[in-house]
Amino acid sequence: MKVTLQQHGGIAAGITRRPQTLDGDRLPPDEARELEQLVAAAAESPQPEQPQPVRARDAMSYTITVEHSGAIRTLKGSDGRMSEAFTALLEWVEARLARSR
Amino acid sequence: MNNTSSFGHATNAGRNLPLNNTCGMRCNRTSVSCIVPPHILRRLIEKGAKNLSQDAFRTLLTTAGLRGERSVRAAVAFAAAPAHGRRTISDCRQGRRLESARIVRTEDGAPSADPAVNRAFDFLGKTRDFYKEVLNRDSIDDRGMRLNGYVHYGNHFQNAFWDGLQMVFGDGDGELFDDFTKSLDVVAHELAHGVTEHTANLAYHNQSGALNESLSDVFGSLVKQWSLNQNASEADWLIGAELFTPSRPGDALRSMKAPGTAYDNDLIGKDPQPDHMDRFDALPDTEDDDFGGVHINSGIPNKAFYLTAIKIGGVAWQAPGQIWYESLKASSTDTQFQEFADTTFSKAGLLFGAGKLEQEAVAEAWREVGIRVAGAPRAARTGVSSARPAWPVSASGADLGLGEAVPDWSARIEALGAELQRVSREVAALRAHA
Numbered sequence: 001m002k003v004t005l006q007q008h009g010g011i012a013a014g015i016t017r018r019p020q021t022l023d024g025d026r027l028p029p030d031e032a033r034e035l036e037q038l039v040a041a042a043a044e045s046p047q048p049e050q051p052q053p054v055r056a057r058d059a060m061s062y063t064i065t066v067e068h069s070g071a072i073r074t075l076k077g078s079d080g081r082m083s084e085a086f087t088a089l090l091e092w093v094e095a096r097l098a099r100s101r
Numbered sequence: 102m103n104n105t106s107s108f109g110h111a112t113n114a115g116r117n118l119p120l121n122n123t124c125g126m127r128c129n130r131t132s133v134s135c136i137v138p139p140h141i142l143r144r145l146i147e148k149g150a151k152n153l154s155q156d157a158f159r160t161l162l163t164t165a166g167l168r169g170e171r172s173v174r175a176a177v178a179f180a181a182a183p184a185h186g187r188r189t190i191s192d193c194r195q196g197r198r199l200e201s202a203r204i205v206r207t208e209d210g211a212p213s214a215d216p217a218v219n220r221a222f223d224f225l226g227k228t229r230d231f232y233k234e235v236l237n238r239d240s241i242d243d244r245g246m247r248l249n250g251y252v253h254y255g256n257h258f259q260n261a262f263w264d265g266l267q268m269v270f271g272d273g274d275g276e277l278f279d280d281f282t283k284s285l286d287v288v289a290h291e292l293a294h295g296v297t298e299h300t301a302n303l304a305y306h307n308q309s310g311a312l313n314e315s316l317s318d319v320f321g322s323l324v325k326q327w328s329l330n331q332n333a334s335e336a337d338w339l340i341g342a343e344l345f346t347p348s349r350p351g352d353a354l355r356s357m358k359a360p361g362t363a364y365d366n367d368l369i370g371k372d373p374q375p376d377h378m379d380r381f382d383a384l385p386d387t388e389d390d391d392f393g394g395v396h397i398n399s400g401i402p403n404k405a406f407y408l409t410a411i412k413i414g415g416v417a418w419q420a421p422g423q424i425w426y427e428s429l430k431a432s433s434t435d436t437q438f439q440e441f442a443d444t445t446f447s448k449a450g451l452l453f454g455a456g457k458l459e460q461e462a463v464a465e466a467w468r469e470v471g472i473r474v475a476g477a478p479r480a481a482r483t484g485v486s487s488a489r490p491a492w493p494v495s496a497s498g499a500d501l502g503l504g505e506a507v508p509d510w511s512a513r514i515e516a517l518g519a520e521l522q523r524v525s526r527e528v529a530a531l532r533a534h535a
């Protein structure tokens with residue numbers, strides 16, 4: 001499983017933010033399983049609908065692309081508008097990416 | 102902390118609940134099962150239920166999903182006691198659920214041991230004071246709306262945002278970005294989004310969205326300049342200069358003076374902001390493309406404000422700030438660059454006299470960024486007259502020339518009053534230290 005995080009927008013929207021990839025195959029087995037569970041839960045919890053009118057300002061948005069067994073799945077969330085499961089996945093991925101830097 | 106209100110629904114006293122999770126409970130996607138029926142809320146408002154606390158009103162608003170209705174919010178504000186921008190700072194403790202944050206400092210409470218908490222508290226206060234003393238505006242909604250700030254949001258969160266009800270700040274990653282409470286202009290920028298929402302409510306996409314962003318940069322910078330008592334020529338006109346870590350000295354998020362020059366390095370690329378309409382970037386109106394580049398194309402009106410301030414001279418929060426504030430209030434959801442420019446030209450004439458230094462400066466500033474305001478003379482001028490008129494402008498109609506509009510005296514008197522208060526405070530401070 002390969003997970004790629006791409007950030008967009010925010011108050012620093014102009015800066016270049018490069019996608020960051022986490023290779024699940026390089027994780028310890030227990031963490032790899034945990035990642036799979038988090039992905040599955042996030043996939044089952046779609047992003048809450050955008051309220052109209054949009055009121056959040058300078059919110060960042062996040063695209064998590066999951067490649068697994070030949071399939072590609074895209075999950076999305078944004079500051080103030082993300083499911084709990086997506087939040088958990090995002091925070092987990094961000095922490096692992098920070099650790100690997 | 103959740104408490105059950107008398108309506109049998111979970112509340113969160115003192116909080117403005119987050120946009121996407123009205124009650125902190127598991128709700129249906131439509132949230133229908135989690136709201137107080139609107140007809141009950143309206144009846145309470147009509148009856149002026151003064152026995153309900155302001156916190157209860159706010160909880161009712163958030164759980165009723167009516168917070169987007171400005172008329173309802175305004176009606177409730179009349180029934181509730183004015184808060185005069187009282188501040189509450191909450192610590193998210195690296196979480197992303199605002200309802201789980203812990204209140205760590207209140208308006209009358211002692212300073213915290215946490216510098217981020219104190220910075221957010223102090224900077225919200227400076228911003229609130231700016232709006233009151235310079236623009237005679239009582240907090241975000243001009244009715245004393247509470248100022249709620251949330252710090253330590255997320256883990257190494259590299260952002261600050263306004264969620265429609267409150268301001269949220271991350272700690273940065275410590276490599277590229279520092280704590281987002283370290284920048285006064287960023288704190289003021291976020292609060293200014295609330296002011297815009299309660300005035301023009303500029304739609305957050307394309308040109309109106311870029312104006313929305315620009316106005317937050319304008320007033321963010323003005324708060325900083327006011328706090329430092331800087332002339333327009335002394336100010337750095339940078340947004341977020343304090344956010345980058347010491348390893349990245351000299352960078353800022355944006356430059357109002359020179360859009361496109363705030364940063365240029367291998368890590369984060371080159372500042373993409375344009376400084377002229379010829380370089381307007383018509384990005385797609387999607388979340389991933391910054392809703393049509395609202396943080397990108399804001400460079401154009403940002404530059405126009407900077408030029409206006411420099412051409413007028415003195416401190417930017419006086420004439421330029423007054424013109425832009427009045428223009429913000431006169432704008433609407435779909436206002437585009439041209440219309441806003443025209444409004445600033447008109448307001449400059451009303452406030453300071455048609456054909457005077459201020460109005461000429463506004464017209465020239467917009468012309469330099471590629472927008473010709475309606476009503477400005479087509480003939481080229483050699484430059485803004487260096488002769489400053491007496492301020493305020495004489496009341497005699499003859500001084501304004503034939504066919505020119507009578508100035509907006511109420512706005513001028515209000516501006517003079519604010520300036521008098523500021524000067525009186527400075528004199529009092531000098532005497533105290535004499």
